[in-house]
Amino acid sequence: MESLKLERLSKMMELAKKKAESFCSDWAIKGIARDDNQVRFSESQIDINKNWEELKLELFLSQKRRTIDITINDLTEQSINKTLDYCEKLLRVAKLNTNYKNMPLGPFNYDISIQNKIFDPKVVNFDEKAIDLVEKASEASLQEGAKRVAGTFFFGNSEVMLINSLGAKGSYRRTNLNFRIRAFAEDMYATGEALTCSTHLNDTFDPIGAATEAGSICKQAIGGKRGRPGIYNIIIYPKVSTELQAPTPGIAMNLYVKKMGLAWLTGKKEGDKIANDKISAWDDGTIEYGLGSAPFDDEFVPSQRTLLIDKGTLHQYFCNTSLAKKGEASTSNAGITLPRPTNIVFSTGDHTLEELMEISDKPTLLVTSTWYTRYQSYAPPGVLSSLPKDGLFLVKDRGKKLEPVRQLRINSDHFHILEHTTALGNKLKQVSTWLSPSNSPVFAPYMLIEDIKMTTGTK
């Protein structure tokens, strides 16, 4: 990041700080400088190349436990002053926020090695090479059998600076890479999608591999017929877990969301069984190459690995300092005001994808992607449906043969999904998708879910 930009950001933070000090008892200011890029492509051609250069402030302001948070991207001096004057007025009218206690005093010990796990200087100034990479990956997918490809390649870097009213001050840098490709056959309903994401340009980021996988899925999906509705075992690719399993640790186990009653775990407490024994899940802000990793959260609490689901049992909700139980510490999930997940990490099992298909002893579908997951209600048990989008296959002869099928819809609920996830793949893959209910990055294996109701249109 150019020093001039960071100087400007620091100056704006200082301006906001002076203003905040004049009327707030507690405050925190997060300054973010980001330089992001996107190459968008479709019909195997580049549609547009985008660049975002942005400086922004996220502010948390409190006056005698009345709180407010605001994002300011209009960083003119006049706007910062005007917005903060407005916030002062708002705080006078706001009621007591009983959820807010205070910010943690520390002192803390930080693992400085995390910085190297999330920043790769090679990603900065990658822009010219990005189009070459997209073109090569597209070609790989076409070679594999796709007739045309579409996708996005996001990459960039950001610098986060944080200060608060307790005198704490810190910063870190992060890089991000996210490549997603969708391959289409001549038959427009035969498609395959794959993605790869990381913080580093190394073997954890493999666009050619993703493109090849997408091409291969789309080729196998050619000639798919409408599937029969009924009850199936489904074996899901890691990215499908962002729609089906990850929303539980990523959304419902956010203590703030639970307190509001806006999640299906309402009424569930620590020690309750909520999933199959095979399922453990963590929030892990320290994981190498994790897009959600950072040295500390927005309250300067050092990042940690927090066990959320322990072999099927609800172990702990994630929270910030204000929401932590009396005598307990934050789980290092503070956003500028509300708790937020970092990276959701699932346990692995000991199966390959082929073995999962082999052990499934009921009619089985292989689901490579889904989208448009929608809820009937956030209340328990979290009834939802989700649509398989790309290659969907009926598993035959215990996986020796895959028959493409179409037009089936997953109808289930989060309790059923977690209880019936009975076998796991032996490798984790980082997935970060743009449309799934849980926005955080997820590290997940292939998963086998039993007895899922699949429906289709009646006309």
Added chain:
Amino acid sequence: MKSHEELADYALEFSQSNGRSCEYAEVRLEKNSIDTIAFINGKIHIGNLPIELTSDAFARKLGINVRLLVDGGMGMATTNNLSREAVRDCVEKAYRTAKRSGKGRKNPIKMSEEIAHEVEWQSKYRINPMEVPLEEKIEYIKQFLEIFREKYPIEFIHFLILLTEQRDYLFINNEGSRITGHVPRVAFIPVIIGIRSGGKNEQSLCTYATTAGWDELLAWNLKEKVKEKVRALSDIVTKAVKPPDGNIDLILGPDVAGIISHENCGHPSEADRILGREGAQAGESYLREHEIGFRIGNECVNIYEDPTLPGSYGFYLYDDEGVKAKRRELIKDGIFNEMLHNRETAALFNVQSNAAARAIAYDREPLVRMANTYFAPGDFSLEEMIEDIKLGLLMNSFTEWNIDDKRLQSKYVGQEAYLIKNGEITDTLVLKPMLEISSPGLFGSIDAQGKKNTIEYQGAFCGKSEPGQGCPVWTGGPYIRLRNIRLG
């Protein structure tokens, strides 16, 4: 924002200088202010929302977007650093990447030829919602809390959101357009979950939204509507029975008709989807395999799209490529009649843009978007639609819904749905009737649309693209009747 207008002019001028040659250049200077006040189970929350309805729910944004077409390739760069150096850097990045993008294209991007406009426009309103005192906004939401103090046989979780915003922008391009726009918006969004002990529950999310000002929102008397909704949720949870088996006739209320017009017709009519440009984002369209003139449904089916509807949540008079807005007739007499176009897709189809390019903020690309999509009125009163139904359902509202990325296979789960027997609407509430149907199956089942006086609109945030753009829209229609439907 006025003080930064010369920067936008400078950016456009700079894009044409130093030997740069752009087939097309545009600059958008845009300011967005958004305030959100919510009451979560009776407690006030001021700030960004814990659930995502729209990005940056409490924010101030100002920046510049430069989009250039160079050698058939498109480049876009944005900055909120409003200095000459940053703007120059922005133009250079957009130019460099556009040129490189164009190199590999077999078909160079072109823009349709359009009239340049020099105009200032704004939505008509009396009271700007952004200028309403905070105390008044809080009092407005508080009136709804009274509803939940009444006694019901079930418990409620309620999340009452008041979202006020203002968009101001200057658009200029190298063809001589210079357009300023000003639109304040307000939306009241009650999210209510009714829960009976034992777990049976029902959730409702409504969006009452307008660009016609704070006074318009007040005039809607929403307290009564929300009260009715709460009563209905209570009845659904405690009284609703299983839906009937076998084939039935189905009457869909304006809310359900609206979402169908948006999802099954509006999205698939977007030309960028048809061309594959959203293939990896919002998806493509089943209409890719068909041409204009394809019969998509029965002759009575008419679905329109109109950004110029006064007071509508998706209101605009010029789109974000400077094209004058007008009504679009997407399905006319059951025929696929018109796509939604921006200038890029219009050029490919050799037609004029019909002004569907929209961006939600300075840092977003203008894309083909809907504004206000609705079933056009027909000739039937509700009574006439019901009178010959032996067994059927009146589905007034919906809960869960989804649709595949080609917009072919859809699902709508009914919420407030009443049994119709022998030509009369009964008091029997039906629990979660599921309409799972293809788009052609749906449009081919409609045989009646209600009269103009039954049209209602609902606000919504239409999602598309990556990074996402939650675009304010209205969806609506009159009652519509579907024949011979088997529920899922």
